[in-house]
Amino acid sequence: MRDVAQAAGVSVSAVSVVLNKKEGARIGADARVRIHDAIARLGYRPNAMAKDLVTGQSRFIGLVADAIASTPFAGQIIHGAQDEAWKHGFVLLVANTEGNQDAEHEAIAMLLEHKVRGVLYSTWYHREVEVPEGLDESDCVLVNCYAAADLPAVVPDEIAGGRDATQLLIDQGHRRIGFINTTTPSPAHDGRLRGYREALAAAGIDLDPALVVEARPEQEGGYDAAALLLDQGVTGIFCHNDRVAMGLYDGLRDRGLKVPGDISVVGFDNQEVIAAHLRPPLSTVALPHYELGVAGVRVLLGLDAPASDGRVLVGCPPVERASIARPAVVPAGDPG
Amino acid sequence: MRDVAQAAGVSVSAVSVVLNKKEGARIGADARVRIHDAIARLGYRPNAMAKDLVTGQSRFIGLVADAIASTPFAGQIIHGAQDEAWKHGFVLLVANTEGNQDAEHEAIAMLLEHKVRGVLYSTWYHREVEVPEGLDESDCVLVNCYAAADLPAVVPDEIAGGRDATQLLIDQGHRRIGFINTTTPSPAHDGRLRGYREALAAAGIDLDPALVVEARPEQEGGYDAAALLLDQGVTGIFCHNDRVAMGLYDGLRDRGLKVPGDISVVGFDNQEVIAAHLRPPLSTVALPHYELGVAGVRVLLGLDAPASDGRVLVGCPPVERASIARPAVVPAGDPG
Structure with a gap:
C-alpha cells in the first residue's frame, strides 16, 4: 500500500480509503484516478486477511461436504453455493470429509478458526443428520439434510x-x-x-x-x-x-x-x-443440487427465509427424453 | 486470548507462547496445564487469520478446478489434495470455474488476495493449457494438465x-x-x-x-x-x-x-x-485423480521433485472385474 501511495503521490490513508470504499471520505477525483492507475501499474493486490481482521468480519462461508470424491452431486452443491457466495462478495471454504468423523471434526474446527460468516453442512443424499459438535458456534444451514435440532434445512421436494x-x-x-x-x-x-x-x-x-x-x-x-x-x-x-x-x-x-x-x-x-x-x-426428474447450494447460501445470508418448519423445499424438475411412449396395449374403455 | 489468560492466571503473552508452540520459551508445566484447561473450558479457538498475519505466512493452498459440478473427477483431485494439505497443516481453498474465464480470473484474484502458499491449477481431463494471468505471482503446480511454460505438471501415465x-x-x-x-x-x-x-x-x-x-x-x-x-x-x-x-x-x-x-x-x-x-x-484401468491431487500438493510444498522435464507421472492401476475371458476361438498354433 505504501508503494501505491508513493507512486500516486498521496498518503497511505488515502489509498486505504479508496481501496476499502469508505463512505463519506473526501478524496478528490484526481487523486482517485492516480491511485487506481498506480494499483494497476504495480499489480497491487489487497491482503484479504488483513482487511478481514481490520473490519472484524470474514468474507468466508464454510461448506462441509461428505462425498465430493465419490459422487458428482456434492460438486453441484459446491458450484451453486460458490456462484451465490461470490455474487455477494463471499468466498467458499470447502471441506470434504468423505463421511469420516475425524475429518469432519477437523473441518469444522478449521472453518471456525477462519471466523467464517457461517457454515453450510451438506450431505450427498437427502437424510437426517446429527448436527456435529461445534456447528452451534456459527450460523449454520443444512443442505440436502435436516436435523431434529432447530436449524434451517434446504432439501429437495x-x-x-x-x-x-x-x-x-x-x-x-x-x-x-x-x-x-x-x-x-x-x-x-x-x-x-x-x-x-x-x-x-x-x-x-x-x-x-x-x-x-x-x-x-x-x-x-x-x-x-x-x-x-x-x-x-x-x-x-x-x-x-x-x-x-x-x-x-x-x-x-x-x-x-x-x-x-x-x-x-x-x-x-x-x-x-x-x-x-x-x-x-x-x-427422469432432476435432483436440484446446484439450486440447493444457491438456496443454502441465500438462507445463511438472510436473503431468503425458510418456512415456519425451518425447511426450504427446492423443486425437482422433470427432464423428458425418450424412454416413455404410449402403452402398447391400452385397456378397453380406458381414456388413454 | 485475554479471557484465557485471566482464567489461567497467566499473562497474555504466556498464552500466546503456548498456543503458537514457540520453541525455547520458558513456561512452567503447571502454567501450561492451566492454560490448556482454560482453553478447553472457554471453548477458545485461535483466530487463524490473525495468526497468519503475524507469522507472515498463510496456511492456504489454492486449488482451481474446472469441472467440480460436471464430473466426479475433480472431486477426487480435491479429496487427495485436501488430505495431503491437511497432513502438513495447510487448508485447501477450492475455486470451481466450470471452464468459465471470468470465474477463473476471479478465482485466481481471490486466491492471491488470500496470500496462498501456492496454487494447484487442475483440469478434469488431461490436456495442455494456457497458464492464466496472475498465476506467476504465486508458486503453481499444474495437475492433470501441462503448459508450454516452465511449470511443474503432475499428470497420469x-x-x-x-x-x-x-x-x-x-x-x-x-x-x-x-x-x-x-x-x-x-x-x-x-x-x-x-x-x-x-x-x-x-x-x-x-x-x-x-x-x-x-x-x-x-x-x-x-x-x-x-x-x-x-x-x-x-x-x-x-x-x-x-x-x-x-x-x-x-x-x-x-x-x-x-x-x-x-x-x-x-x-x-x-x-x-x-x-x-x-x-x-x-x-478397466483407473485414472488416479486422488493420487494426482496428493502429488500436486507434495510438489508444491517441495516434498517431491518433478523429473527433469518438469513432469511427475502418476500410474493408472488396472482394475480387474468380469468383462475379460479367454477368446472363444483360439487361432490354431497360437499359445493362448
Whole structure:
C-alpha cells in the first residue's frame, strides 16, 4: 500500500480509503484516478486477511461436504453455493470429509478458526443428520439434510418429484405403473412413494400394492426387479433413481423387451453421465443440487427465509427424453 | 486470548507462547496445564487469520478446478489434495470455474488476495493449457494438465495405462484386439494408442491398423464402433474410456453377442458409477485423480521433485472385474 501511495503521490490513508470504499471520505477525483492507475501499474493486490481482521468480519462461508470424491452431486452443491457466495462478495471454504468423523471434526474446527460468516453442512443424499459438535458456534444451514435440532434445512421436494415422475407416465396413457423403490429408509423412500400414490389418486387409478417393489438403489437392484414387475403386467415403471433404471434397461433387454416400445421407464436424479446416455436416453426428474447450494447460501445470508418448519423445499424438475411412449396395449374403455 | 489468560492466571503473552508452540520459551508445566484447561473450558479457538498475519505466512493452498459440478473427477483431485494439505497443516481453498474465464480470473484474484502458499491449477481431463494471468505471482503446480511454460505438471501415465489395459486382454490369450480411441486430440489419445502399440509389439502381435477406430468418447461412440470392429473379427476390445465401453456393451448386445463369452472388453478411467455396475462389471484401468491431487500438493510444498522435464507421472492401476475371458476361438498354433 505504501508503494501505491508513493507512486500516486498521496498518503497511505488515502489509498486505504479508496481501496476499502469508505463512505463519506473526501478524496478528490484526481487523486482517485492516480491511485487506481498506480494499483494497476504495480499489480497491487489487497491482503484479504488483513482487511478481514481490520473490519472484524470474514468474507468466508464454510461448506462441509461428505462425498465430493465419490459422487458428482456434492460438486453441484459446491458450484451453486460458490456462484451465490461470490455474487455477494463471499468466498467458499470447502471441506470434504468423505463421511469420516475425524475429518469432519477437523473441518469444522478449521472453518471456525477462519471466523467464517457461517457454515453450510451438506450431505450427498437427502437424510437426517446429527448436527456435529461445534456447528452451534456459527450460523449454520443444512443442505440436502435436516436435523431434529432447530436449524434451517434446504432439501429437495421429494413428494412433488415422485408425483411429477409418475405423472410423466400417466400423461402418456399408462395405468398399470410399477414403482421400484429403494430398500433404504430415507426421505427419498417415503417422499417419492407418497408422490407416486398422490399422482395415481389424482388420476383416478387405484393403488395396487403388488406394483410397488423395493430394491437396492443400484443397477443390480433394477435388473432383479424387472422380473417381479413384468409378472404384474405393468406397462410403465418409475424407478427410485437413474442407476436403478439403468439396471432395469438391462433386465428388460435380457427378456427381449424394448424401452419404450414394450415398457416405458422413468428415473430420478438426472445423473447426467447415465441418464442422458442410456439407449434410449432416460426421462427422469432432476435432483436440484446446484439450486440447493444457491438456496443454502441465500438462507445463511438472510436473503431468503425458510418456512415456519425451518425447511426450504427446492423443486425437482422433470427432464423428458425418450424412454416413455404410449402403452402398447391400452385397456378397453380406458381414456388413454 | 485475554479471557484465557485471566482464567489461567497467566499473562497474555504466556498464552500466546503456548498456543503458537514457540520453541525455547520458558513456561512452567503447571502454567501450561492451566492454560490448556482454560482453553478447553472457554471453548477458545485461535483466530487463524490473525495468526497468519503475524507469522507472515498463510496456511492456504489454492486449488482451481474446472469441472467440480460436471464430473466426479475433480472431486477426487480435491479429496487427495485436501488430505495431503491437511497432513502438513495447510487448508485447501477450492475455486470451481466450470471452464468459465471470468470465474477463473476471479478465482485466481481471490486466491492471491488470500496470500496462498501456492496454487494447484487442475483440469478434469488431461490436456495442455494456457497458464492464466496472475498465476506467476504465486508458486503453481499444474495437475492433470501441462503448459508450454516452465511449470511443474503432475499428470497420469497414459502410455503405461494403455499398455496395461491391452495387456489384460493379451494375458487371456487375445491376439485380434481392437482399440476404440477417441476423436479428440489429446495426451490420452496419443498416450493410450502408444501403450496399445507397445503392448502388442512386446507380445509379438503385428499391428493391424484396421483394428484401430476413432469414436466420440461417449456411450454413443462406443455403440456405433461395435459394427466396425466386429467386421474385423476381433475377440477383445480396448475402449478409450468406460463410457465408450458402456455404449459398446449395448452395441454388442443388440447384435446378440455376450460380454465376455463372445467379446472381451476393457475400459479406461474406472468411473465407479459405470464400471463397477455394468453387466458384467467392467475391467478397466483407473485414472488416479486422488493420487494426482496428493502429488500436486507434495510438489508444491517441495516434498517431491518433478523429473527433469518438469513432469511427475502418476500410474493408472488396472482394475480387474468380469468383462475379460479367454477368446472363444483360439487361432490354431497360437499359445493362448
